[in-house]
Amino acid sequence: MKKKLLYIIPILLIVFGVILFKTSNDSSSPTENVEQEVPEKIELIIDYGNGNSSSHSLNTSGEETAFSILEKIAKEEKIALNTQQYDFGIFVKAIGEKESSAEMAWIYFVNEESGQVAADQYQLKAGDKVEWKYIAPEM
Numbered sequence: 001m002k003k004k005l006l007y008i009i010p011i012l013l014i015v016f017g018v019i020l021f022k023t024s025n026d027s028s029s030p031t032e033n034v035e036q037e038v039p040e041k042i043e044l045i046i047d048y049g050n051g052n053s054s055s056h057s058l059n060t061s062g063e064e065t066a067f068s069i070l071e072k073i074a075k076e077e078k079i080a081l082n083t084q085q086y087d088f089g090i091f092v093k094a095i096g097e098k099e100s101s102a103e104m105a106w107i108y109f110v111n112e113e114s115g116q117v118a119a120d121q122y123q124l125k126a127g128d129k130v131e132w133k134y135i136a137p138e139m
Helices: 004-024 066-077
Strands: 040-049 050-057 081-086 090-097 105-110 130-134
Touching: 040 066, 050 066, 066 081, 066 090, 066 105, 066 130, 090 105, 090 130
Parallel strands: 040 130
Antiparallel strands: 040 050, 081 090, 105 130
């Protein structure tokens, strides 16, 4: 019986040690196991022409449109924004002192492609780059 105990005790100690080691590794602090979430960003550039532009980086909630981020920055930066609502959506008439006309107009681009719908209808995704450019409209 004593011989059996001499074999069983070390085996039990090894098993107990393995169990103790495993549970201590599994219960590490939550900050070690949780990846820190990095907010997703959207970039906004307002190009006034003649080499004048401003660049902004915004966190996204997933609900932004090409217009809503322009509106948000315009409010934050106290930039005058003049718009008109139509059946198809919002039309940007002026940003700051630059007004849309037949010769020059505010046109938005997402990831370097011009928008095909009104800016308030274009749903953005994280990582998008939105540019509002004061340029001659293509006919």
